[in-house]
Amino acid sequence: MTPGKAEKRWIVGVDLGGTNIVVGLVPIEGGDVLGLRTLPTDSVRGAKFVVDRIAHMVTDAIAEVVAAHDTTRDAVAGVGIGSPGPLNRKTGTVINTPNLGWRNFPLRDLIANAVKLPCTLDNDANCATYGEWWLGAGRGTKTLVGFTLGTGIGGGIVLNGEIYHGCSDVAGEIGHMTIDSNGRKCKCGNYGCLEQYASGPAIAARAVEGIEAGAESLLEEMVDGKLDDVTAATVYEAAVMGDPYATEVMKETAKFLGAGVASMINILNPEMVVIAGGVTRAGDHLFTPLIAEVRRRAFRSAQECCRIVPAELPGTAGVVGAAGVFKKENYGSM
Amino acid sequence: MTPGKAEKRWIVGVDLGGTNIVVGLVPIEGGDVLGLRTLPTDSVRGAKFVVDRIAHMVTDAIAEVVAAHDTTRDAVAGVGIGSPGPLNRKTGTVINTPNLGWRNFPLRDLIANAVKLPCTLDNDANCATYGEWWLGAGRGTKTLVGFTLGTGIGGGIVLNGEIYHGCSDVAGEIGHMTIDSNGRKCKCGNYGCLEQYASGPAIAARAVEGIEAGAESLLEEMVDGKLDDVTAATVYEAAVMGDPYATEVMKETAKFLGAGVASMINILNPEMVVIAGGVTRAGDHLFTPLIAEVRRRAFRSAQECCRIVPAELPGTAGVVGAAGVFKKENYGSM
Numbered sequence: 066m067t068p069g070k071a072e073k074r075w076i077v078g079v080d081l082g083g084t085n086i087v088v089g090l091v092p093i094e095g096g097d098v099l100g101l102r103t104l105p106t107d108s109v110r111g112a113k114f115v116v117d118r119i120a121h122m123v124t125d126a127i128a129e130v131v132a133a134h135d136t137t138r139d140a141v142a143g144v145g146i147g148s149p150g151p152l153n154r155k156t157g158t159v160i161n162t163p164n165l166g167w168r169n170f171p172l173r174d175l176i177a178n179a180v181k182l183p184c185t186l187d188n189d190a191n192c193a194t195y196g197e198w199w200l201g202a203g204r205g206t207k208t209l210v211g212f213t214l215g216t217g218i219g220g221g222i223v224l225n226g227e228i229y230h231g232c233s234d235v236a237g238e239i240g241h242m243t244i245d246s247n248g249r250k251c252k253c254g255n256y257g258c259l260e261q262y263a264s265g266p267a268i269a270a271r272a273v274e275g276i277e278a279g280a281e282s283l284l285e286e287m288v289d290g291k292l293d294d295v296t297a298a299t300v301y302e303a304a305v306m307g308d309p310y311a312t313e314v315m316k317e318t319a320k321f322l323g324a325g326v327a328s329m330i331n332i333l334n335p336e337m338v339v340i341a342g343g344v345t346r347a348g349d350h351l352f353t354p355l356i357a358e359v360r361r362r363a364f365r366s367a368q369e370c371c372r373i374v375p376a377e378l379p380g381t382a383g384v385v386g387a388a389g390v391f392k393k394e395n396y397g398s399m
Numbered sequence: 400m401t402p403g404k405a406e407k408r409w410i411v412g413v414d415l416g417g418t419n420i421v422v423g424l425v426p427i428e429g430g431d432v433l434g435l436r437t438l439p440t441d442s443v444r445g446a447k448f449v450v451d452r453i454a455h456m457v458t459d460a461i462a463e464v465v466a467a468h469d470t471t472r473d474a475v476a477g478v479g480i481g482s483p484g485p486l487n488r489k490t491g492t493v494i495n496t497p498n499l500g501w502r503n504f505p506l507r508d509l510i511a512n513a514v515k516l517p518c519t520l521d522n523d524a525n526c527a528t529y530g531e532w533w534l535g536a537g538r539g540t541k542t543l544v545g546f547t548l549g550t551g552i553g554g555g556i557v558l559n560g561e562i563y564h565g566c567s568d569v570a571g572e573i574g575h576m577t578i579d580s581n582g583r584k585c586k587c588g589n590y591g592c593l594e595q596y597a598s599g600p601a602i603a604a605r606a607v608e609g610i611e612a613g614a615e616s617l618l619e620e621m622v623d624g625k626l627d628d629v630t631a632a633t634v635y636e637a638a639v640m641g642d643p644y645a646t647e648v649m650k651e652t653a654k655f656l657g658a659g660v661a662s663m664i665n666i667l668n669p670e671m672v673v674i675a676g677g678v679t680r681a682g683d684h685l686f687t688p689l690i691a692e693v694r695r696r697a698f699r700s701a702q703e704c705c706r707i708v709p710a711e712l713p714g715t716a717g718v719v720g721a722a723g724v725f726k727k728e729n730y731g732s733m
Contacts, residue, residue, distance in 0.1 A: 151700050160700065208566055222666075224558070231668020232542055235701040242662035243696065245591075246578045246655060255661065255696040257579075321580060327589065328576035332556075332666065334565020362577065362589040366485045366494065367569040 073142035075099070075130065076391045077123050077182070078196075080189065080383030081148045081172075082106060083164030083216075086115075088122040089381065090130045091388035093142060093396075095200050098381050099133075100126035108165045115165070116172070119146075120179035143183040145391030147192030147383050148172055154234050157186045187390045189383055191228045191237055193376075194221025196386030197339045199399060201377040206336040210329050211376075212239060212322070214297075214342035218260040222333065226399060228390065240264070244324045262321035265297035265343065272300045272314045282310035301347035315350045322351075323358025330363040330371050341376035348375075407476035409433070409464065410725045411457050411516070412530075414523065414717030415482045415506075416440060417498030417550075420449075422456040423715065424464045425722035427476060427730075429534050432715050433467075434460035442499045449499070450506070453480075454513035477517040479725030481526030481717050482506055488568050491520045521724045523717055525562045525571055527710075528555025530720030531673045533733060535711040540670040544663050545710075546573060546656070548631075548676035552594040556667065560733060562724065574598070578658045596655035599631035599677065606634045606648045616644035635681035649684045656685075657692025664697040664705050675710035682709075 075090040078098070089101035102122055108115055127141050134140075149162040157173025159165075173186040187195075194211030203209040207226060213219040218240025222229040229236050240260040241253050248257025261267055273292045276282055283303045288294040303311030326338055344351060356373055363371075378385055393399060409424040412432070423435035436456055442449055461475050468474075483496040491507025493499075507520040521529075528545030537543040541560060547553040552574025556563040563570050574594040575587050582591025595601055607626045610616055617637045622628040637645030660672055678685060690707055697705075712719055727733060 151698070220666075224563070229558070229667075231701070232670045233668055233700050233704040235698050236666065236668035238665040238668075238698060238701070241665045241698065242576070243578055243658045244580045246658040253698065255665075257658075324577045324580040324591075328662075329666075331572040331575045331589075332554075332570065332663075333563075334567055334570035334572075336566045364485070364569050364572060364575065364587065366567050367565070367572070370567045 072140065074134075074136070074140040076142050076388035077126060077144040078192075078384035078386070078388035079119055079123065079144060079146040079176070080192065080387060081115075081119065081146065082189065082383075083108070083149065086119055086122060087380070087384050088119070088126050089384045090126055090141070091200075091385050093392060098384055100130040101381065101384070102126055106165070112165075112167055112170060116175045116179065119176055123176070123180045123182075141182065143185070143391050143395065144176060144180060145192070145387035145389065146173060146176060146184055146186045147189040147387035147390075148186060150188040151235055152186060152188060154186055154230065157184070159186075183395070185391045185394050187228065187387065188221075188234070188237070190219025191221040191230075192386035192390060193219065193341060193382040194223060194237070194339065194386065195228050195389045196378055196382035196384070197341065197376050198223045198226070198386075199389040200385050201382055202339045202374045203337050208333070208335040209337045209339060210239065210333060210335045211339045211341060212326070214263060214322075214340065214344045215265055218264050227393065239325065239329060242325060242328060244321060244328070259321065259325040263318050263325070268297040268300055268314065268318050268344070269295050271317065272311065275310065275314065280310045283308040284311060298343055298346075301344060301350070304347050304350040312350055315347050316354045318344070319351055319354035320358050323355050323362060326355065326373065327359045327362035327368075330359065330367045334367045335371055338371060338373045339376050340373070341379065341382060345375040345379070406474065408468075408470070408474040410476050410722035411460060411478040412526075412718035412720070412722035413453055413457065413478060413480040413510070414526065414721060415449075415453065415480065416523065416717075417442070417483065417496075420453055420456060421714070421718050422453070422460050423718045424460055424475070425719050427726060432718055434464040435715065435718070436460060440499070446499070446501055446504060450509045450513065453510055457510070457514045457516075475516065477519070477725050477729065478510060478514060479526070479721035479723065480507060480510060480518055480520045481523040481721035481724075482520060484522040485569055486520060486522060488520055488564065491518070493520075517729070519721075519725045519728050521562065521721065522555075522568070522571070524553025525555040525564075526720035526724060527553065527675060527716040528557060528571070528673065528720065529562050529723045530712055530716035530718070531675065531710050532557045532560070532720075533723040534719050535716055536673045536708045537671050542667070542669040543671045543673060544573065544667060544669045545673045545675060546660070548597060548656075548674065548678045549599055552598050561727065573659065573663060576659060576662060578655060578662070593655065593659040597652050597659070602631040602634055602648065602652050602678070603629050605651065606645065609644065609648065614644045617642040618645060632677055632680075635678060635684070638681050638684040646684055649681050650688045652678070653685055653688035654692050657689050657696060660689065660707065661693045661696035661702075664693065664701045668701045669705055672705060672707045673710050674707070675713065675716060679709040679713070
């Protein structure tokens with residue numbers, strides 16, 4: 066006997082990244098992620114390998130959780146997949162992902178066939194933002210903008226409890242708004258994108274430039290003089306350890322990020338801005354100057370109703386949000 | 400006998416600006432504006448004067464149109480008012496308009512009492528964008544971003560056929576997105592706002608700076624050597640007349656504006672961007688370099704589904720959109 070919709074208990078969330086695949090079961094009514102597992106994507110081994118790996122991870126996670134709860138696979142409603150884009154949500158196709166080397170790849174249906182469950186597909190950055198909205202920092206808000214600072218700067222926009230996709234599923238590319246129209250060339254082809262100033266590699270590059278120009282910093286010692294080894298994480302750590310130079314680099318990062326956040330606040334007037342990614346480990350070294358910069362830049366009546374907060378689900382926001390997308394598309398309400 | 404909702408034929412639109420008040424009757428089912436009239440705002444004569452002037456203009460416009468159509472005042476459903484902001488739509492209050500010198504001014508209810516008709520209040524730039532969406536360049540689209548280039552740069556965002564207001568009615572301030580984080584100080588307190596590079600005064604200022612630095616141009620002759628008299632309009636006219644320097648200034652304007660438009664396309668992925676204001680009189684001198692700049696900057700899959708077009712209702716978009724807001728709020732559908 067197949068249980069009805071009301072008896073379904075979990076949705077599987079899949080967070081497919083260029084480096085890792087993360088899978089877990091999210092309770093339909095919200096709650097902690099169960100059966101969480103991570104494996105490397107190993108995309109060099111080909112698309113079929115990646116699809117098989119995802120399918121195995123989904124199957125294993127379901128088996129583990131249903132056994133522990135003394136129930137059956139029928140308690141799982143389906144699978145939400147978050148993938149790098151651009152993608153076509155309607156057809157479930159990944160149009161193009163340089164990181165994985167895929168083109169017009171029917172990811173959703175391949176997974177659905179392999180695991181024999183209905184699937185949805187959405188953009189990874191959208192899913193991370195939606196996860197924070199559903200069960201993380203944004204619980205209870207209606208309107209939220211998410212910035213995810215990593216190798217790039219991903220973004221997502223939640224309006225009235227739904228991911229805003231725009232007319233061709235590209236909306237939310239807030240890392241590619243121009244904050245300096247004659248600025249650094251970006252991989253996307255544009256100039257002066259926020260991503261060129263506040264992403265992980267941009268933070269590391271700015272830190273190294275300063276040291277090469279003679280700035281003194283703990284950073285040099287931390288990487289045994291090998292400046293190529295400086296990453297954004299080294300910079301946060303040095304800032305947290307009290308290194309004045311690293312603190313200065315984080316302040317500068319906060320200023321660039323603040324220009325982008327203020328623009329989003331003036332444009333969308335959201336209730337909340339959620340900042341995700343390793344950079345939030347810098348804590349007040351990031352948030353204090355960030356909030357000050359936004360105060361200096363954004364319209365007062367817009368900033369007064371907007372909280373700027375760190376993400377609460379590091380590591381699982383993508384899985385939670387991918388499952389949330391499945392829920393929204395299949396159940397209508399959250 | 401009062402006619403029912405179905406027998407109402409017109410909505411009055413009021414476009415209140417710092418310089419002029421424009422009033423007209425818009426057919427509920429769409430069509431040409433009737434009884435259109437314009438008078439100076441004369442805000443120095445005080446708020447009561449302005450309210451009385453609006454009320455008289457509304458009453459006169461209604462009288463003229465109903466007489467011409469052999470009907471009665473009962474055929475008018477109500478009045479939509481567009482006003483400079485920020486404002487509180489719920490209470491119908493203008494929070495603060497430096498141009499008119501008002502603070503917490505209950506504009507909507509004062510007009511409603513004076514003309515004995517229900518009224519709605521929304522931001523002037525939102526109304527102009529909504530007018531273009533309803534009966535202008537944006538007819539038939541779902542998602543649209545409007546840029547109005549004038550003394551400042553106003554903006555509006557229409558999502559799924561509704562003005563997007565954000566959580567405190569501030570959304571759509573796209574003239575105040577930062578396109579140069581270390582750039583020119585803006586009146587709003589921010590730095591490097593788009594408005595500082597592509598508004599009317601910014602265009603005129605850039606043109607004058609170049610002439611003072613030695614550039615040769617028809618412009619000097621057009622203002623009899625009085626460079627203070629150069630306005631954005633003089634610059635468009637000189638460009639249309641073939642002046643190479645003015646054409647260069649318009650190209651530069653298009654580049655700045657293109658950075659802002661591309662950011663909005665990457666963020667909101669709209670079906671259309673509508674450019675309004677006198678600047679559109681420059682025609683291809685603006686739109687050809689603007690579209691080229693956006694192509695250079697925005698994500699291909701976002702720009703491919705987005706048309707960038709001039710507004711079609713110069714002079715009446717604000718009136719049409721203000722009436723459209725009344726219709727949307729009272730009738731639900733458009």
